[in-house]
Amino acid sequence: QVQLVESGGGLVQAGGSLRLSCAASPRTFSNYGMGWFRQAPGKERDFVAAIGWSGADTDYADSVKGRFTISRDNANKVTMYLQMNSLKPEDTAVYYCARSGDPWQRPSRAESRYNYWGQGTQVTVSS
Numbered sequence: 001q002v003q004l005v006e007s008g009g010g011l012v013q014a015g016g017s018l019r020l021s022c023a024a025s026p027r028t029f030s031n032y033g034m035g036w037f038r039q040a041p042g043k044e045r046d047f048v049a050a051i052g053w054s055g056a057d058t059d060y061a062d063s064v065k066g067r068f069t070i071s072r073d074n075a076n077k078v079t080m081y082l083q084m085n086s087l088k089p090e091d092t093a094v095y096y097c098a099r100s101g102d103p104w105q106r107p108s109r110a111e112s113r114y115n116y117w118g119q120g121t122q123v124t125v126s127s
Helices: none
Strands: 004-007 010-013 018-024 032-039 045-051 058-060 068-073 079-084 093-103 114-117 121-126
Touching: 004 093, 018 032, 018 093, 018 121, 032 079, 045 068, 045 079, 058 068, 079 093
Parallel strands: 010 121
Antiparallel strands: 004 018, 018 079, 032 045, 032 093, 045 058, 068 079, 093 114, 093 121
16 A cells, blocks of 8 residues: 655745655655645646656756755655745645656656655645
8 A cells, every 4th residue: 555644834934944744655665756746725736846766856847946855765764855945925735745656757747647645735835
């Protein structure tokens, strides 16, 4: 059973920082591409960032490039992170982590490439 559990969301003022974590079952994490997506109220879910199975390749949405950093720790904690700096009110959303359906994947922006999703964690940025 694949399980992804996000944590680290909360309320922060504009300009502040948060770090999201996504914990996954070990056997279902290390060899797979991972991604972060977000969904604001009344909007569709959007791509935020993705990281390849090895951690060497990353991709970011233009709206977060330079402010957010995605990373993963395959060896020790089997966890993926999203460091979010210089947060803006428009970053307010529920953030979801996701795992690719196939192993050995490079970063992907396509939701269809991800078969497993976490329950989401709320990020609220006040102005």
